[in-house]
Amino acid sequence: MTTTRKTPEQLRSWRWYGRDELRSFGHRSRAKQSGWGAEDYVGKPIIGILNTWSEQNSCHMHLKLTADGVRRGILQAGGHPMEIPVLSAGEMLTKPTAMFHRNLLAMEAEEVLRGNPLDGAVLLGGCDKSTPGLLMGAFSMDIPVIYMPCGPMIKGNWRGETLGSGSDVWKYWDEKRAGNLSWEQWCEIEDGIARSPGHCMTMGTASTMTALAETLGLVIPGASSVPAVDAAHVRMAAAAGRQIVENAWNDLKPSKIVTERSFENAIAVDMALGGSTNAIVHLVAMAGRLGIKLPLEKFDEISRRIPLLANMRPAGKYLMDEFYVAGGLRALLNGMRDLLHTDVLTITGKTLGENVEGCEIYQPDVIRTPENPIQPDGGTAILRGNLCPDGAVIKHAAATPELCQHTGPALVFDSYPDMKAQIDNLDLDVTKDTVLILRNAGPVGAPGMPEWGQLPIPKKLILQGIRDMVRLSDCRMSGTSYGACALHIAPESAVGGPLALVKNGDLIELDVPNRKLHLHVSDEELAKRKAEWKPAPPRYQRGFAKLFVNHVTQANEGADFDFLQHHPEGVPEPEIY
Template sequence: MSGQRSQQWYAGGDRNAYIHRAWMRRGLPGHAFDGRPHVAIANTASALTPCNAHLDEVARSVENGIWEAGGVPLNLPVVSLGETQVRPTAMLWRNMAAMATEEMLRANPIDGVVLLGGCDKTIPALLMAAASVDLPAVVVPGGPMLTGTFRGHPLGCGTDVWRLSEEVRAGTLTQREFTASESSMIRSRGHCNTMGTASTMGLLAEALGMSLPGIAGTPAPDSRLLELSHATGRLAVGMIAEGRRPSEVMTRASFLNAIVTLAAIGGSTNAVVHLLAIAGRLGVDLSLDDFDRTGSGVPLLVDLLPAGRHLMDDLYRAGGLLAVLREVRDLLDPEAVTVDGTPLTAHLGDARIFDEEVIRPRDRPLLHDAGIAVLRGNLAPHGAVIKPAAASPELLRHRGRALVFDSVEDARARLNDPDLDVDETSVLVLRGCGPRGYPGMPEVANLPLPPKLLARGVRDMVRVCDGRMSGTAYGTVVLHVSPEAAAGGPLGLVRTGDPIVLDVEARRLDVDLPAGELATRSPATAAVEAFANPSRGWERLYVDHVMQADTGADLDFLLGSSGHQVARESH
């Protein structure tokens, strides 16, 4: 193993090698520097990222596996983003977390890395970093929490927050009861137990080939997660010996497999921007239209909230991701490999469904066509997305009068007004929430419904926004409208009263106005004044360089595969 990259730091008898070894000799034996692979454990554990707080324990199992395989494990804390904690939105710092992790992997004497993530943005950021550095890398997803119950009923993280909060606003649940449900919602360590972004990205990391097959979806408190983490540590050492890198695993075929998986599991719309961003780092040709082309016709097989009834520990009990993929095996590319060097499809032979209410057989799906739908039209020239599995079927073709909100603050100020001019046919339009506008593209697109309509029993309306929504949310919500209003997109020109036409089957989103009418309009002053305009720091850099949602909302100077060679260059 004398060719290890870490030997560029440690080999030889000169002063620099002496310094590098000596400063690491704080318990490491002398033979730790004899050419053994040094494996970083990029660890997003943090008390302020509650869903990742258990990853220090996971890291110890990874360390044991690395030692056992003859490597040297090195814990490397990296930027951690707690979806529920950081303001204004964790998405503002996904690219920063990816960039910081990339630079630490590039700068340090390591030969490979194990990536520990869980909460929404941590796995995407880690994969973006690994893609850019292109050292051997493997993901350990932190896993979902166990299901909690309230008044005898299971609670889904996020999804039931939205549901219960709307019941409070509708007057059918007391504030006291709502507050009492808090301690029931979060039963154990781990990330959200619905098919939100955290669950989706943990599963998609495996579908991409970037984790040990069979690990995704293992509940965080389950001892099998530690067993598989140990095995991942061993695998990382083997990957280094074989020189297997992310660019060899995450090919276009792997991304198309991930899109099939996204549809079959009913995954979060946030996966669209994350997969596009990861592909962009690798220079893989992946576009928004690939999600529609490849996801179209894929059946929804996983009956999980928010699109279904069950929760993540039910999915694991029912057979897990591999059982789902076995049902759609004919749609997967058999050439796409995993981190162990074998095709993803080679791991599906022993997979079985053990509960057909949770994982539906191919011939009995929840939906026959569950892919993310990509919409275009004069309101979204570069595209927008909607998740039909989480929408109301009767609203997937709809025409209604726009009710426009120029910012999140504007919506909060007016939505509860009993005199608001709105009915159940209205289309709620929220702008100024894209990557530049907010900044960070917050999860606000699933606007709460006006109380006057909730009181009448209305529980869904068409909503259109240039921002995102939580993967745990539901409703007929058009997201990621591109270009966003702050980038000069036509959403900034819509006025209250304009007729909005949504036709998901035709893949259209339009404002029905005479030809040329939008060109005569100027952006609303109130909207422009609400756009983000930071003067310094990361926010300034972000606003100046962030791209639009249809390409993954990464920074423009981080695209492409040119950075890969840096990992191979001499120190």
């Protein structure tokens, strides 16, 4: 890659520190207050370390050590590190969902990068919404950045059985509800399912999004696969620190790296991984920050031609430990290189193809090749129909195959509390053929589009041995979830989408092979119901929640804020008076 290297006076931070002006005097004096001399930072790239460490987010508990590794690399390369805490956006404790705060993190990241004397940044995250949130903000600000994933936790264990985070929670909760698991056994699973720092080790949203960040060319090659507690993780962090200093000198920023073809690679890899359904809403939002449109049809077109290659839970049987030792993401990318745009640029200054050249698959049952796929198409499908005119998604690779073509009567829950109050009622009017529906759970309705889409199987059916049934909603589900769940139905019910018009007993048809989700009610009847429908009164009248519901877009548009979409003039630099 041919670049023009900046002079010290061309660095963004020079405006703060390098001038013979009153304000620069103030900036330099306060740096000296922190113990730094001018030789430490004037004329050197100043690199932000945006750290999502928080005691609220157990997945990120080791990111202080990761930040130390990044700091070491920055200093080795002649830069000056500046660690800055930002919102965690972890999924463990935050209500109603970390997705509610993804856009807040994106706003914070953009403003931190804009308002401080930074020539580049290393972004530390991993748990679910931190990856898209940090990258959305970085794409909008568009200065050189590298994403450093926190890495997956080690695999869980219970009585000699391997546990996968999330996936086995849902599995064993159903067994406990059925009376097949004691309280003592349930507590033992609780003790053994999350045994170290790091994000979920299944191919949930966290593992998916960090892998896609690497596919987009924004991660040190191989870093997304390294377990959090592996020594290679901190070595990768130091490498990110060294690389970002070089990228700051060369002004290698996201708009020079991430293109529509990069996103096509990310979609292809998402399908090959059997990745989280959440990847779709996040990729659409991320692309939108760069002015790139990703219609849902593109996801479906790519899914139909990309085979499922990663044998990973919940669509397969292995966890991230096995994926890493089998060769990791680089091995998968090299194995499917004929299906990718390998000439796209990455943060290393090399192409994606150059970054993965020669990477081998060491365990071919964990990582397959296109010649020996797990299934011939990708893990996720896009649905259309009168129930979802703007689309819906389903992870059919993790669904019971016979339910992928199913027609049954609707049973509607108007809210999550409504569902929770009824689901264990043994007199509930439900059979295995029923289609469960949760509404008012989308971006506006919840608000924030929580991970409620894997509706519990009614206890009445759990006791009969039923473990999957067709479920529909306008919300999301955890990437660690499984089952015949159609999600992200748009427009959502809270804004008057067709889901709001469904009544108990209406026949609903799901046909994944033909990408169809259809409500068997006449257009005339639906028009009548629409005329009678009234929106619920606003739930929030203040704060971020009010901002959110007033400005969030629908799922097919990425659930981003309308005022944060790409602007051709970019984000203005702050004036320094």
